[in-house]
Amino acid sequence: xxxxxxxxxxxxxxxxxxxxxxxxxxxxxxxxxxxxxxxxxxxxxxxxxxxxxxxxxxxxxxxxxxxxxxxxxxxxxxxxxxxxxxxxxxxxxxxxxxxxxxxxxxxxxxxxxxxxxxxxxxxxxxxxxxxxxxxxxxxxxxxxxxxxxxxxxxxxxxxxxxxxxxxxxxxxxxxxxxxxxxxxxxxxxxxxxxxxxxxxxxxxxxxxxxxxxxxxxxxxxxxxxxxxxxxxxxxxxxxxxxxxxxxxxxxxxxxxxxxxxxxxxxxxxxxxxxxxxxxxxxxxxxxxxxxxxxxxxxxxxxxxxxxxxxxxxxxxxx
Ligand code: VAH
Numbered sequence: 001x002x003x004x005x006x007x008x009x010x011x012x013x014x015x016x017x018x019x020x021x022x023x024x025x026x027x028x029x030x031x032x033x034x035x036x037x038x039x040x041x042x043x044x045x046x047x048x049x050x051x052x053x054x055x056x057x058x059x060x061x062x063x064x065x066x067x068x069x070x071x072x073x074x075x076x077x078x079x080x081x082x083x084x085x086x087x088x089x090x091x092x093x094x095x096x097x098x099x100x101x102x103x104x105x106x107x108x109x110x111x112x113x114x115x116x117x118x119x120x121x122x123x124x125x126x127x128x129x130x131x132x133x134x135x136x137x138x139x140x141x142x143x144x145x146x147x148x149x150x151x152x153x154x155x156x157x158x159x160x161x162x163x164x165x166x167x168x169x170x171x172x173x174x175x176x177x178x179x180x181x182x183x184x185x186x187x188x189x190x191x192x193x194x195x196x197x198x199x200x201x202x203x204x205x206x207x208x209x210x211x212x213x214x215x216x217x218x219x220x221x222x223x224x225x226x227x228x229x230x231x232x233x234x235x236x237x238x239x240x241x242x243x244x245x246x247x248x249x250x251x252x253x254x255x256x257x258x259x260x261x262x263x264x265x266x267x268x269x270x271x272x273x274x275x276x277x278x279x280x281x282x283x284x285x286x287x288x289x290x291x292x293x294x295x296x297x298x299x300x301x302x303x304x305x306x307x308x309x310x311x312x313x314x315x316x317x318x
Contacts, residue, residue: 078090112166122135169239172211204272
């Protein structure tokens with residue numbers, strides 16, 4: 001095989017759909033999925049899979065050499081809410097995995113690397129609306145601290161060693177194929193499943209908690225675009241702001257009610273409210289749009305329709 005692609009953390013919310021898209025674009029056998037454990041049926045039957053521990057350099061290296069990998073997407077991480085329950089483990093996983101792939105790229109074992117950052121790099125002192133690419137960044141979660149540190153290391157390895165690493169600050173990602181993995185924005189996925197299964201949802205954020213969000217299709221398109229862009233077009237080697245829409249749980253519930261009129265929502269904020277309150281309400285992503293042609297397709301209406309149409313089929317609701 002030549003020019004193989006490896007996804008580390010392929011069984012996660014983004015990793016699963018990124019793997020399927022990359023297989024569609026590059027051929028199933030050229031895209032190796034890997035994770036610490038196996039993933040869903042669709043992922044597992046769509047192409048080669050390897051058990052890889054993102055924290056073990058040798059585990060990644062042996063897979064790179066076995067499949068002649070040239071491009072790696074590191075999607076394994078512990079997200080914001082779980083990271084606050086296990087701060088040491090979150091820091092260890094998020095940083096050791098990044099250093100492994102940066103160091104493999106530094107010695108020429110990886111030609112092009114994708115690493116996801118997050119709007120979690122912003123904190124309570126960051127301007128809340130239309131948050132700029134460069135601004136005050138004092139994250140108050142372990143996840144956000146690890147992503148901010150990771151961005152600085154990506155830029156350092158690019159400038160000092162010429163590593164071709166590219167990164168996007170994902171907002172909350174909404175999708176139907178896989179369950180979300182321990183994030184603060186998970187409510188925006190859970191709400192759809194609950195709306196169809198029990199007709200009501202007990203939301204762990206307050207009704208007016210406005211957050212930047214994106215439909216999975218847009219997130220995957222952005223990831224493919226930044227990795228296909230010419231190197232000289234990637235002017236930011238820390239991580240790019242990325243945006244599509246912002247909404248509150250109340251606004252999302254209203255959009256769902258247009259299709260599921262009987263849907264009811266309750267609001268009982270928990271520890272994740274403090275995390276959400278530390279993040280921006282909206283993001284300025286002009287740099288991504290100007291540098292490598294980013295443009296989103298899904299607004300809240302189109303996303304809600306797509307989510308419910310797919311979940312009606314998944315749950316065989318007629
Ligand atoms: C989380 N879904 O909630 C992730 C994301 C912006 C939020 O990074 O932790």
